[in-house]
Amino acid sequence: DGGTVFAAVDIGASSGRVILGRVHTAGTGSSERIVELEVVHRFPNAVVEIDGGLRWDFDALFAEVLKGLAAAATVAAAQGEQVASIGIDTWAVDYGLVNKAGELVAQPFSYRDDRSRAAVEPVHRKLDPARLYGTTGLQFLQFNTIYQLASEKNLDGLHALLIPDLIAFLLTGQRRTEATNASTTGLFDAVAGEWATEFLSALGLRKDLFPPLIQPGETVGTLLPEIAAQVGLRQDTRVVAVGSHDTASAVAAVPATADDGGENFAYISSGTWSLVGLELKHPVLTEASREANFTNERGVDGTIRYLRNMGGLWLLSECQRTWAQEGFRPELTALLTAAAALPPGGPQINPDDSYFIAPDNMPERIRAAVRRTGEILPDDPATITRCIMDSLAAGYARTIRDAERLADRTVDVVHVVGGGSQNRLLCQLTADVTGKKVVAGPVEATALGNVLVQARAAGAASGGLAELRALVVQSHNLQVFVPELSRL
Ligand code: ADP
Ligand code: LRH
Secondary structure, X not given: OOOEEEEEEEEOOOEEEEEEEEEEEOXXXXXXEEEEEEEEEEEEOOOEEEOOEEEOOHHHHHHHHHHHHHHHHHHHHHOOOEEEEEEEEEOOOOEEEEOOOOOEOOOOEOOOOHHHHHHXXXXXHHOOHHHHHHHHOOOOOOOOHHHHHHOOOOOOOOEEEEHHHHHHHHHHOOOOEEHHHHOOOOOEEOOOOEEOHHHHHHOOOOOOOOXXXXXXXXXXXXXXXXXXXXXXXXOOOEEEOOOOEHHHHHHHOOOOOHHHOOOOEEEEEEOOEEEEEEEEOOOOOOHHHHHOOOEEEEOHHHOEEEEEEEEOOHHHXXXXXXXXXXXXXXXXXXXXXXXXXXXXXXXXXXXXXHHHOOOOOXXXXXXXXXXXXXXXXOOOXXXXXXXXXHHHHHHHHHHHHHHHHHHOOOOOEEXXXXXXXXXXXXXXXXXXXXXOEEEEOOOOHHHHHXXXXXXXXXXXXXXXXXXXXXXXXXXXXXXXXXXXXXXX
């Protein structure tokens, strides 16, 4: 308190933002504490073709991070506040390679690049998938870090830094690997919470390829003098590790309450991907869980994010991109309203099919996938949009049912957070198909989780995840969707 604010750098696959977060009492005479966000900088993000591969324009992203931190410094100073710390989260899995001089040797590959597919077989010949799962508990995805690293030609003299860790390194000069994101590499022991060094060795990767682990809430370091001067923040401003995997931060801010029956909630972190699952205390490493392709990623405070990474709104945003190239640029809300007016029961696709990973003519890909099921999907944006929403909702219902079975839990309420929580059609369909209450919001759950972990590290908030979540509940209006069974 006392004029302390926290800066959250949150970069997703489709956009990034720098946000100031404040934790304070709701107003004079109130003892209720709330957490508020102020967006000070926003910028777009997308995979781009660079040097013959699909990569992230990391130099441009880092320039936006600096711009955002400068904006944060200006806004805080204007209100007589001090930025106590900075937390960084981004999408998982991807990494940059830095040389001994600490220079990034190339723009980082995106998980959407196809190079890792050919590495899957050779990795599995050395490490059987059942053995990999028994230790890491990680869902098989062709782009998991382990397969990306196996497709690198030469790692001599290089260190790998996951994207948020790379940003933290460039801000502080300190190299660490934050644990929630490390758990998405395929080289992390889900039970021990340590690197699975035997897998690094088996693949001929150096044990020090990644820097040592750091836990959310611990300090990475303070700003390098030249960075502090450039952005106008004090040199003793700390970079604090948060759930640097964006999904870990999002799940930390899911507004679950005791009314949800304590543990009986599922979440959908809805953006480019849909991360659908449960929060558990212990990983589920059974063969049935592997067959169902569930992941055991690490959450804040040592929790397990037992979820399936499913197709998400990438399917829609890519359609929008193709339609825009063809000169058709409908407003998103208008498109969703038109899709909602269509009758239920239309054709569906499998949104998790790896056929949809690459960025190329998504409307035609979706129509081709429907054709393969023997049906015809008309070439009409509202119809294609409806097909995506029906397919996602059906997939969510399947996944939640599977999670209940595999983890032996009952789900009473489904929390939808992230950009996709604004999609009323998808939320309603999710309620209808699951038959469960859906609570939508907050949109900026990821930044909230990021801020709350920093606030707790600074003593401005206290308690476990339940207490942090109570702050979110007190601060945000949530939308409730109840199943309309007549719509099925
Ligand atoms: P990511 O973190 O993966 O970049 P976000 O959580 O920012 O993704 O979510 C982006 C998605 O949210 C968009 O692709 C879009 O489909 C959805 N979205 C954003 N604004 C709205 C809105 N006003 N109504 C419905 N959906 C929206
Ligand atoms: C969501 C996300 C997801 C990962 C994917 C690569 O932004 O981090 O949790 O599986 O990106």
